[in-house]
Amino acid sequence: MLGIDGAGKTSLLRKVKLLEPRTQPTVGFNLESLQYRQQTLVMWDVGGQEKIRSLWHHYFVKSQALIFVVDSSDPSRIPEARKELQKLLHETELKDAKLLVYANKQDVQNCLSVSDLADMLDLSLVEDREWHVQGCSASTGKGVYEGLDWLVEVLKPS
Numbered sequence: 001m002l003g004i005d006g007a008g009k010t011s012l013l014r015k016v017k018l019l020e021p022r023t024q025p026t027v028g029f030n031l032e033s034l035q036y037r038q039q040t041l042v043m044w045d046v047g048g049q050e051k052i053r054s055l056w057h058h059y060f061v062k063s064q065a066l067i068f069v070v071d072s073s074d075p076s077r078i079p080e081a082r083k084e085l086q087k088l089l090h091e092t093e094l095k096d097a098k099l100l101v102y103a104n105k106q107d108v109q110n111c112l113s114v115s116d117l118a119d120m121l122d123l124s125l126v127e128d129r130e131w132h133v134q135g136c137s138a139s140t141g142k143g144v145y146e147g148l149d150w151l152v153e154v155l156k157p158s
């Protein structure tokens with residue numbers, strides 16, 4: 001689970017684990033495992049501040065999915081998020097990873113719509129893997145499980 005600082009990664013992780021919200025920036029990572037629809041999801045939530053993004057690559061190996069979280073309420077930082085996402089999509093170690101983009105903070109008034117956000121992130125250009133963009137709110141929980149539903153479906157052992 002990656003994305004720039006403040007996107008809401010830790011909030012999402014804590015929501016699915018039914019933990020109290022806690023809001024300090026992540027330095028390092030949080031690791032949680034979740035039983036969901038007969039699958040075990042091992043989720044690494046890695047801090048997104050610029051100065052620690054160079055550590056992201058330590059978490060690539062064997063990742064079956066990249067969950068990329070974006071703050072839909074802050075259009076000014078979408079270009080930065082797009083740049084980081086495009087870099088990740090070029091990583092060899094992530095070439096087989098499915099992509100779930102959470103358009104988070106959909107509870108905020110006047111936030112970007114899911115389709116506008118998808119356009120701004122150039123998601124339509126992603127042709128080398130399965131991807132899905134899910135509107136959600138880590139605050140209310142809306143949309144969070146719909147994203148996981150998609151994920152467990154594409155991760156199902158064939």
Ligand SMILES: Nc1nc2c(ncn2[C@@H]2O[C@H](COP(=O)(O)OP(=O)(O)OP(=O)(O)O)[C@@H](O)[C@H]2O)c(=O)[nH]1
Pocket residue numbers: 003004005006007008009010011012021022023024025026027046047048049069104105106107108136137138139140
């Ligand atoms: N309104 C609203 N606020 C949110 C939502 N998700 C997260 N926030 C707030 O956004 C801020 C950042 O959330 P975090 O979960 O700490 O963000 P992060 O992506 O883990 O940030 P780093 O650990 O620095 O990479 C906090 O103040 C959260 O309460 C949401 O869905 N809606």
Ligand SMILES: [Mg+2]
Pocket residue numbers: 009010011024025026045046047048
């Ligand atoms: Mg965090």
